[in-house]
Amino acid sequence: MDFISKNLPYLLAGISVGGQYALIAIGYTMVYGILRLINFAHGDIFTVAALVLVYSSTIMPLYLSIPLTLVATVVLGLVVERVAYKPLRNAPRMSVMISAIGVSYLLQNLALYITGGLAQTYPAIPIISNTIKIGPATTKIVTVVTPVLTIVLVFALMQLINHTKIGMAMRSVANDFETSRLMGIKVDNIISMTFVIGSFLAAVGSLLYFTNYASVVPTSGAMPGLKAFVAAVFGGIGSIPGAVIGAFIIGICENIIKGLGWTTFSDAFTFALLIVILIVKPTGLFGEKATDKV
Amino acid sequence: MLKVNDLKVNYGGIEAVKGISFEVPEKSIVTLIGANGAGKSTTLRSIVSLVKPSNGKIEFLGEDITGRDTNDIVAKGITLVPEGRKIFPDLTVLENLKIGAYMRKDNLTEDLNWVYDLFPRLKERHWQAGGTLSGGEQQMLAVARALMSRPKLIMMDEPSLGLAPLIVQGIFEIIKEINKQGVTILLIEQNANMALRTADIGYVMETGNITLTGSGKELLVNEQVRAAYLGK
Ligand SMILES: Nc1ncnc2c1ncn2[C@@H]1O[C@H](COP(=O)(O)OP(=O)(O)OP(=O)(O)O)[C@@H](O)[C@H]1O
Ligand SMILES: [Mg+2]
Numbered sequence: 001m002d003f004i005s006k007n008l009p010y011l012l013a014g015i016s017v018g019g020q021y022a023l024i025a026i027g028y029t030m031v032y033g034i035l036r037l038i039n040f041a042h043g044d045i046f047t048v049a050a051l052v053l054v055y056s057s058t059i060m061p062l063y064l065s066i067p068l069t070l071v072a073t074v075v076l077g078l079v080v081e082r083v084a085y086k087p088l089r090n091a092p093r094m095s096v097m098i099s100a101i102g103v104s105y106l107l108q109n110l111a112l113y114i115t116g117g118l119a120q121t122y123p124a125i126p127i128i129s130n131t132i133k134i135g136p137a138t139t140k141i142v143t144v145v146t147p148v149l150t151i152v153l154v155f156a157l158m159q160l161i162n163h164t165k166i167g168m169a170m171r172s173v174a175n176d177f178e179t180s181r182l183m184g185i186k187v188d189n190i191i192s193m194t195f196v197i198g199s200f201l202a203a204v205g206s207l208l209y210f211t212n213y214a215s216v217v218p219t220s221g222a223m224p225g226l227k228a229f230v231a232a233v234f235g236g237i238g239s240i241p242g243a244v245i246g247a248f249i250i251g252i253c254e255n256i257i258k259g260l261g262w263t264t265f266s267d268a269f270t271f272a273l274l275i276v277i278l279i280v281k282p283t284g285l286f287g288e289k290a291t292d293k294v
Numbered sequence: 295m296l297k298v299n300d301l302k303v304n305y306g307g308i309e310a311v312k313g314i315s316f317e318v319p320e321k322s323i324v325t326l327i328g329a330n331g332a333g334k335s336t337t338l339r340s341i342v343s344l345v346k347p348s349n350g351k352i353e354f355l356g357e358d359i360t361g362r363d364t365n366d367i368v369a370k371g372i373t374l375v376p377e378g379r380k381i382f383p384d385l386t387v388l389e390n391l392k393i394g395a396y397m398r399k400d401n402l403t404e405d406l407n408w409v410y411d412l413f414p415r416l417k418e419r420h421w422q423a424g425g426t427l428s429g430g431e432q433q434m435l436a437v438a439r440a441l442m443s444r445p446k447l448i449m450m451d452e453p454s455l456g457l458a459p460l461i462v463q464g465i466f467e468i469i470k471e472i473n474k475q476g477v478t479i480l481l482i483e484q485n486a487n488m489a490l491r492t493a494d495i496g497y498v499m500e501t502g503n504i505t506l507t508g509s510g511k512e513l514l515v516n517e518q519v520r521a522a523y524l525g526k
Contacts, residue, residue, distance in 0.1 A: 165396070172382045172393050178344060179380040184368040184397035184443070 005136035010259030011252065012134065016143040016208075017224075018251025019150035023205030024228035025235070025243035026157070027077075027198025033238040034174045034194050036093060040100040041080055043225020044107035045199055049073040049206035050122065050216045051111055057123040066125070070203045077199025078192055086188065111218035119215040128211055142211045149208070153201060154244050161240070170194065174238075223267070227254075230274045236287025246285065295320040295478055296341070296372075296447055301350035303333070303340050310336045312502035313350065318447065318495075323469065323479045325489040325510070327523055328499030334482045335377050337499075338449045342367050342374050354447070369397050371446035375453060377482075379436040383425025387416055390424045390435055394442030402442070409438040412468055430461040437468065441477075448472065449480040454488065466492055486523035490514045498523070 024046055031039045052072045056065035084099045128142040161167035173180045173190045180187050209224055210216055228243075231250050235242025250270055257266045277284060296318040303311040311333040318324045326334050340347045343364045352360045359367050373394075381390050391409060395402050410417040413434040419427065427435060433453055440448055450469070454462040466488055473479050483489035489510075490496050496513040498506035506518065513519045 165392075168385065168389055168393055169396065171384055171389075175382045175384055176380060179376060179382070180393075181344065181364040182342065182368065182374055182376065182380075183393050183439075184365040185393075186363075186365055 007256070007259050008135060009137040009139060010255040012137060012139055012143050013258075014252035014255030015248065016146040016251070017255065018248035019146040020205045020209040021224060021228045021231050021251050022150050022154070022244040022247035023201045023208070024225060025232040025247045026154070026240055027202050028229050028232040029235070029237055029240055029243040030194045030198050032232070033240075034170065034191055035085065035096070037085065037096050037100060038229070038237075039198075040097075041084075041103035041107060042198065042202060043221055043229065044104050044111070045073060045077055045080070046202045046206050046209075046225050046228075047111060047216075047218065047221025048076060048107055049203040050210045050221060051115065051120065051218075053207065053210075054120045054122060054216055055114075062123060062125060065123075066207065069207065070200060073203035073206070074196050074199045077195040077202075081192060081195040086191075108218060108222075115216075115218055117218065119217050122210045122213055122216050125207065125211055128208070140212065142208055146208045149204070150244070153204065154240070157197065157201075157240065166190075166193065227270050230270050233274060234277050234284055236284030239284070239286040242284055242286035295355060296480070297351075297353040298337075298341070299351045299353070301337065301340060301352065302348045303336050303345055304348045305336075305345075310502055311340070311347075314499070314502070314504045316497050316504060316507070318478060318480050321473070321476060321478055322494040323473050323481060323492055324495045324497070325481045325483055325493035326497050326499055327483055327486045327489055327519075329522075331501070332499040333502045334499055335451050338374055338451055338480070338482065341449065342372060344374075365397070368443060371444075373440040373443050373445040373448050375436045375440045375448065375450040377451040378455075379429075379432045381424040381427070381432050381435050381439065383423065385424050386420065387422055387424060387427070387435060388420040390439050391416070391420075391442050394439035395444075397443060405442055405444065409441050412441075412471065413438050430457050433457060433461075433465065434468075437465070441472065445477060447478045447480065449482075451482045452484060453481070454483065454485050462488065486519070487514075490519075 027042045028039060031037055049069055053065055053069045056068050080103050084103045085096055088096045088099055128140065128145050130141050131138055132141055161170060169185045169190050170193065172183065173185060173187050177187050227250055228247060231247035232243040234250065235246030250273065254266045254270060257269055299315050300313045301311055302309060302313050314337065326337065328334050336345060339345045341352055343362055346361055351358060354370055354372060359370065382393065385393060391406060392402065395405065415431055416434055416438055419431065424432070424435060437453060453465050457465065462485065469479060469481065469492060481489055481493065490513050491510060493510040496508060496510050497504050498513065498519060506513065506516065508516065
């Protein structure tokens with residue numbers, strides 16, 4: 001009993017942060033699945049979402065600023081794709097990668113410029129910021145809401161991908177651009193669609209993640225963004241279920257390590273895991289064989 | 295139906311197609327034969343705008359379609375069975391067929407039955423991932439997928455490549471059958487003998503130029519063709 005009451009808060013926190021990582025990781029994995037590109041800017045889009053809420057909530061009520069945050073993040077994802085990746089569609093993959101790194105630094109610097117590097121108070125979103133008691137543990141409602149919402153969103157996404165016409169088009173574009181064009185598919189629109197979905201989920205993840213924090217600095221999103229990326233690689237980049245499972249595993253392990261009193265090592269664990277998986281099974285838990293796209 | 299006039303295509307300075315002109319009349323079977331690298335695939339790819347021609351005009355049903363977006367051209371009723379089949383390996387057979395009808399919004403049941411009638415093998419295997427089909431089955435799927443768009447003109451790039459003689463014969467039977475049902479066909483073939491026997495009109499392509507034209511039968515007995523492509 002004592003053991004449970006001591007570790008339950010960490011387990012709950014782990015499941016919750018795992019869900020938040022999962023929402024970010026899906027964006028990495030979907031874009032990789034379709035473009036074979038690691039979208040380094042994705043973690044920064046997550047941070048920008050937090051700042052959009054910070055600033056918009058000072059001039060409008062939350063019931064407006066939350067939808068605005070979702071929309072603005074989606075638009076940002078789309079703009080990044082159109083401006084930085086689309087013109088490089090036929091360029092070597094390395095060029096696109098470098099462009100992604102460029103966008104990442106641009107967004108980071110923009111955030112630094114706008115915030116002046118100062119911590120910005122993150123607004124308390126009603127209901128999910130309230131605390132509840134689960135057995136012996138006291139936690140914010142967001143801790144419970146996150147895994148449920150994550151699972152609902154992932155389920156909806158899997159339905160979209162596996163059982164709708166647009167999902168079928170997404171899978172065919174992931175296989176082969178040119179043949180998809182021959183089917184009459186507007187490949188660029190399908191690619192945009194994956195950025196819309198990825199950015200939307202990152203914005204939802206951002207709302208949930210930062211509810212646990214009182215303030216945001218321009219670098220606040222870097223660590224969760226990086227961990228979500230590790231989760232995507234761990235699960236097998238390109239695979240959505242892989243990214244989600246990887247994210248939950250990382251979130252839970254990290255917090256259990258904190259529970260054991262080794263907080264200092266919890267981040268190191270994640271990256272050690274990345275190194276181990278890259279050595280032992282480079283394709284990740286559910287990754288496809290490392291076939292190069294033709 | 296399809297009129298190609300003075301078509302030129304460059305790949306980074308190298309001219310792969312050097313100003314060819316040809317026609318595909320409605321309801322006919324036309325074949326384009328020629329050695330490796332003659333520019334046959336390039337010609338078909340430029341008709342559906344997968345590569346942009348540097349010169350020339352492509353007309354379909356009286357309308358200029360040169361350089362239009364691929365999806366516009368497909369919507370007008372042209373489809374290409376690409377070289378090397380290019381089915382979607384991660385989609386099931388049924389999904390491959392449905393994606394062939396991506397541009398259409400009407401009910402597909404009738405068309406599915408139509409292609410399943412032509413290729414009963416695909417019906418048996420409709421749940422299987424495209425990538426797990428045998429080469430011949432993949433070729434059938436590629437043709438069936440193209441038919442699902444209800445094309446007016448179907449272009450096929452070496453449909454018999456790498457198939458056993460019996461299956462090749464089957465594919466040609468299907469080509470004739472599809473044609474009988476009113477679909478116009480533009481066929482590229484290495485198997486010149488079969489192609490010329492099946493076709494109403496043949497064109498011979500050599501290093502980017504059309505060097506000979508005639509009915510299928512005429513070309514079959516032409517000395518040059520016999521020497522170069524029929525090995526006689
Ligand atoms: N993407 C490309 N980039 C550069 N050159 C190309 C490209 N595609 C084709 N070529 C060149 O254009 C010429 C014509 O190629 P094409 O594929 O049209 O020939 P083909 O007649 O279809 O030959 P095959 O019978 O071998 O399929 C060849 O010399 C080929 O090397
Ligand atoms: Mg060819």
